[in-house]
Amino acid sequence: MIKLFKYLKPYKKYVAGVLILTFFNALSELYLPNLMSDIVNNGIVKGDTNYILKIGGIMLIVAAFSAISIVFASLLSSKTAMGFGKDLRQKIFSHVEGFSLNEFDKIGTSSLITRTTNDITQVQQVMVMMLRMMVRAPMMCIGGIIMAVSKNRQLSMIIVFVIPILILAISIVAKKGFPLFKLIQEKIDRVNLVLREELTGIRVIRAFDRIDHEKKRFNESNKDLTDTAIKVGRIMAILMPLMNIVLNFTTIAVVWYGSKQIDMGTMQVGDLMAFIQYVMQIMFSLIMVSMMFIMIPRASASATRVNEVLEIIPEINDKEKTKEASEKRGFIEFKDVTFSYPGAEKPALSNISFSAGPGETTAIIGGTGSGKTSLISLIPRFYDIDSGSILVNNTDIREISQKTLRAKIGFVPQKAVLFTGTISENIRYGKEDATDEEVKHAAEVAQATEFISNMKDGFDSYIAQGGTNVSGGQKQRLSIARALVRKPEIYIFDDSFSALDFKTDAKLREALKDETISSTVIIVAQRVSTVMDADRIIVLDEGKIVGIGKHEDLLNTCEVYSEIVSSQLSEEEIA
Numbered sequence: 001m002i003k004l005f006k007y008l009k010p011y012k013k014y015v016a017g018v019l020i021l022t023f024f025n026a027l028s029e030l031y032l033p034n035l036m037s038d039i040v041n042n043g044i045v046k047g048d049t050n051y052i053l054k055i056g057g058i059m060l061i062v063a064a065f066s067a068i069s070i071v072f073a074s075l076l077s078s079k080t081a082m083g084f085g086k087d088l089r090q091k092i093f094s095h096v097e098g099f100s101l102n103e104f105d106k107i108g109t110s111s112l113i114t115r116t117t118n119d120i121t122q123v124q125q126v127m128v129m130m131l132r133m134m135v136r137a138p139m140m141c142i143g144g145i146i147m148a149v150s151k152n153r154q155l156s157m158i159i160v161f162v163i164p165i166l167i168l169a170i171s172i173v174a175k176k177g178f179p180l181f182k183l184i185q186e187k188i189d190r191v192n193l194v195l196r197e198e199l200t201g202i203r204v205i206r207a208f209d210r211i212d213h214e215k216k217r218f219n220e221s222n223k224d225l226t227d228t229a230i231k232v233g234r235i236m237a238i239l240m241p242l243m244n245i246v247l248n249f250t251t252i253a254v255v256w257y258g259s260k261q262i263d264m265g266t267m268q269v270g271d272l273m274a275f276i277q278y279v280m281q282i283m284f285s286l287i288m289v290s291m292m293f294i295m296i297p298r299a300s301a302s303a304t305r306v307n308e309v310l311e312i313i314p315e316i317n318d319k320e321k322t323k324e325a326s327e328k329r330g331f332i333e334f335k336d337v338t339f340s341y342p343g344a345e346k347p348a349l350s351n352i353s354f355s356a357g358p359g360e361t362t363a364i365i366g367g368t369g370s371g372k373t374s375l376i377s378l379i380p381r382f383y384d385i386d387s388g389s390i391l392v393n394n395t396d397i398r399e400i401s402q403k404t405l406r407a408k409i410g411f412v413p414q415k416a417v418l419f420t421g422t423i424s425e426n427i428r429y430g431k432e433d434a435t436d437e438e439v440k441h442a443a444e445v446a447q448a449t450e451f452i453s454n455m456k457d458g459f460d461s462y463i464a465q466g467g468t469n470v471s472g473g474q475k476q477r478l479s480i481a482r483a484l485v486r487k488p489e490i491y492i493f494d495d496s497f498s499a500l501d502f503k504t505d506a507k508l509r510e511a512l513k514d515e516t517i518s519s520t521v522i523i524v525a526q527r528v529s530t531v532m533d534a535d536r537i538i539v540l541d542e543g544k545i546v547g548i549g550k551h552e553d554l555l556n557t558c559e560v561y562s563e564i565v566s567s568q569l570s571e572e573e574i575a
């Protein structure tokens, strides 16, 4: 958790303020019983009303000072903790933004969400408590002991006897509870994961009538979390009554021996009353420390999880000195590229070599799992390759900054992703400063204008979370428009026409021809009709190129291609 303290740096003035204010608060609280003993011994016992009023007045001032200082200390500590949480969430978010897809797979989306929300809140809560208790608890404990000893040395022996008992009790309870805290956070992760899967997969769950099964799965993980939390709660619940028993017995002992001393005339009534208050203060400060001991392990389990994310060094980084790609536009070259996913037994792609240039359309076809998506994911450097090189405009993509590289690319993913916001906002995602004309033009080329104008608010119509209020084909067209508005050097379409009917697919490809005349186009497709006209067709099979050329050539030379073609087209279409 200490590692996270560096995020407190911007708030050091606040932290200093809290420490100073709690210091004064503790001082005044330690002073109050002393004043009370004075009022009893010299005012009440002697019947001196003036003295009572005078010391009473001072007591009121000290109490008011104590109250004001604690109010401001609370305010500052809350501000610090909230700011700390905000900064940390921001830090995680921007760090995670730099992750390659491998790192996302490693931690998992659900866990990343829990870590950014719940885990940070745990750390934040303890931060507030620590700020307030760090100075106050030791001061009240040590100060209380000093004051108590100064009031009566003999009676103080009771405290010496009780403190080790308390410390022992706290340590036993804490030792039992510690391991369970980490477990709780992991179980929250699990609940989040199940919930996420169930919410995103609700249609499949209903269609396959698996609601009962999913309910059971959620109940199991929910119960698991609850059981662990109850277990921790039970262990921790012992602590408070235990403390109270010790506290009450201590008070009884103090009153017992104190009254005997008063009887013998070796102690004054006021001193006994002050002594009892000091004992209370010592005990309460110990209770506070023990509460901190309860919360710190949980927060430190959370802090470890947060640190795990922050300590991941993204595999894909820009070199210190990045090159600008040359003046050339849109040239792509794969030179003997081999790539494997981490932990995979064999490469997803082996010895891939080809080149593509502006004004050309390169299509990639192959059976499912043949490596098409993997291949095009390498161009924007979503993953780094094992061997070989990928050149864009004659420069290795590892030499160019990721920002420069990606600015050259208009990427349309296999699964269209839209963001909450209006249609025009979604299209403008490709180019922030696109004019209304540019947005409209992109929509037109993507064959989206018709359905957009049929929507209630046209381009201002609202896209619901996850794009659920538009159809699959409409989503695809909007994500195509988003790439088009960028006017990039390189277009990558990953099976992006699959949800379109044949007519729209043909119209869209026709409109794209004019639009992409000076750009390099790479299209991944399952349909032969989509790739037939391409300048170059790459046929993939089990991660290897088994054919490369034009449609007519491949029909005669590539067995895999002719099999795909004959399974899809009629004799006349092939000719």
Ligand SMILES: Nc1ncnc2c1ncn2[C@@H]1O[C@H](COP(=O)(O)OP(=O)(O)OP(=O)(O)O)[C@@H](O)[C@H]1O
Pocket: 105, 341, 342, 344, 348, 366, 367, 368, 369, 370, 371, 372, 373, 374, 375
């Ligand atoms: N993130 C990943 N981690 C590990 N292996 C993966 C990952 N993504 C894909 N693979 C594996 O790589 C191989 C190629 O997958 P890829 O998605 O590139 O195929 P594809 O040709 O695009 O298939 P489809 O047409 O079904 O989309 C498959 O065997 C797949 O199991």
